[in-house]
Amino acid sequence: MERALTVDQRWDLVDRIAKETVEVGAYKPTLKDALAGITVNPWTGIPFAIAVLYGFWTFFGEFAGLFTDGFFVRIFGTHWIPFLGEKLAGLPDWAFTILVGDKAVFAEGFVGDPCFAAGGVLTTGLFMPFGIVLWAVLALFFVLAILEDTGYLPRLAVLIDTVMHKIGLHGFAIVPTLISLGCNVPGVTAARTLETRKQRFIMIALLGVFVPCGAQIGMMEELVPGMIGWVFLTLAIGYFVFGWVLNKIWPGESPEILMDVPPYRAPQWSNILRKTWMRTRHFLFVAVPFVLLGCAIVMVLYATGAMDAIASGLEGLLASVFGVPASATPSLMVGFLRKDLAIGLLPIGAMTNYQVFKSVILLSIYFPCLATFALLLRELNWKEILATLGFLVAMVFVFGGVLNLIGMAGGW
Template identity: 55%
Template sequence: MGLTADERWDIIDAITQRTVGTGTYRRTLGDALGDLTIQPLTGIPVALGVLYAFWSIFGSFAGSLVTDGFMVKLFDSSWLPWLQAAWPNPDSILYYLFVGDPAADNCFEAFGALTSGLFVAIGVVLPAVLIFYLMMTVLEDSGYLPRLAVLMDTVLHKIGLHGYAIVPAILGLGCNVPAVTATRILETRKQRFIMMSLLAIFIPCGAQLGVMLEVIPETVGLVMLYLIIGFGIFGFVLDRLIPGSNPEILIDVPPYRWPAWENVTRKLWSRTKGFLKEAVPFVLLGVLIVNVLYLTGVIAALADLFAPLFVTWFGVPKETVGPLVAGFLRKDLAVAQLSTIAMTPYQMITSVVLVSIYFPCVATFVVMLREGWRELLAAIAVLIAVVFIYGGLIHAIGILMGVA
């Protein structure tokens, strides 16, 4: 004969009395810090401080210390002169493809696969990705990221997401490839589509940020402001246009703890290794393809074809067509190309924003395709609309301000 419900509960009570012990709860410093970082009044200033420290360390380490302090000297003083002297026949096509401009005195402007390609990938992007993933892993393992998710929940609900969306958003600042995959932690198809679309359009990867800090450090802040505003505006619009639910966040917030450095180093190596395998080949391939397109006159033809659109609607030089083509392969490569084009400071800001909201790099494109071809086609439609609307709006703002 089966047990009644009351008899089952009696057995549970008996087991509980034998196995569960009670004691006096003592509030720790970690508990106090946990409460402070989850309440809006104190948590928002802490979050702003953490993000400011994150950005400051990122820029100082990746830009000033490693790239400017070491990599520029290594590539420009040693690697480039040796390669120019060792490579036969400076007038050949292969020299142009792999070494670049024979008159260049730095790797950044040479634009060969083995000069600009390696310098952008190893000298600029790798230090940026390395320090980003290190800080990201520390925040993740210390228990701060779940608290940031709870803190951001109310804000992100305004654009159809919940607090967990902060995880792919921050990951996207390192690389959009794992960020798109991380959208699976969101509960509904609507949330995943909105986040995937906003990631592909408005979140610049660590590689792109590293190049921006190197070539346009004085305007990075304004570029990021435009991207953040666009993230909010178009997230709000998509939430109203796309049917579906937006459930409340349900998350287990762990206690604060010191990160285990063995786990930190393991995660750092795994993520950095993924970058080296996926990004570096695309950078080198991107330089080669763009050089071939320049040699065959394709870029010049596209620039002439789209000149009315770019000059009139976006307010940027027609030469930005080339970087936009390169942006499909690597956006960091595209920003590097933009820095060599003569334009006003506001045109540079507009151009970098256009590259950022333009088609995601091919690696992100492939990952989005894995999430479903319908979602990909819908995201592309959203992207095209955003590029035309937001790009024209930025130009209009520049005209009204008298700086365009």
């Protein structure tokens, strides 16, 4: 027979059992406890957080740079792509275009980076995931795993709690946000620990729209390194401002909850390496097929001439609302497949710096990648999905329009 106790009765029973069995000895605070206190006290905690984030970012940048610039640009640019160009030269034009890419890359006197300029499935399509993005996500996942396992992430949450409450979220929302910097998929899943539907909706909408993933960050680091600071600042403004707006207009509650902050622990390296490897492997399985598919679609559209038609059709809209040239069309078209691919396809040489900046922001905002979108369908109900889509369309126009106006005012 079930015999249900009331909550109070149950706690009463717990107290009496604990009194019988648990002996709390004299307790002297240890160095670990003192460290825990100091890292959440704003006066010391914020400088420490800056140091940690500096380490996070620098490690990532140097690691990705070592592999991408140190080796893979050369492996692909000097060896693989010319090799393919030669071996597959006998293929019919359309097949050559899809697999290898633009013939101009192999012509005498070509100036530029063949890794991006080629554009074919076996050239650029392989270079982007294996030459750039793999190293970026590997580094990000590794550093994130260290932050997770030492117990530092929840402390960061305590530090930022006050700010997060202003946008209807709990300090703990920093955890899904940081995880999303590696990949949005586990980030969105991690949002499940938030208490109310409203908080989950706000969190997921903000993650999908304003938080770039490791693959995207890796591409930005490679292609527009000087701009990353501004891109992050703009996206962070969006995250906080529109988080605040969503919190005001979306019905529901965002209550305070107590956060359970675990003790600091020395990380187990075996666990960190395993976690990094599992997430990286998952990333490769999810990302690579889409990047290859995206390259194929773009090259098919080029080969058939459809790309030119679409580009000229969109030219008016792109130019008037966003101030972006029509040559950015292919990039925007595959943005919904993979954002890293989209950034790789931006015609950077043909745009002004400000146009590149705007395009990168628009690409970050305008659609979560397919894998993330599939997850949204599972995590949110229809009303929330439609709201998220409406939100991101609104954000594309708000950010595109405002940045365009700022650009016109500044004469960029």
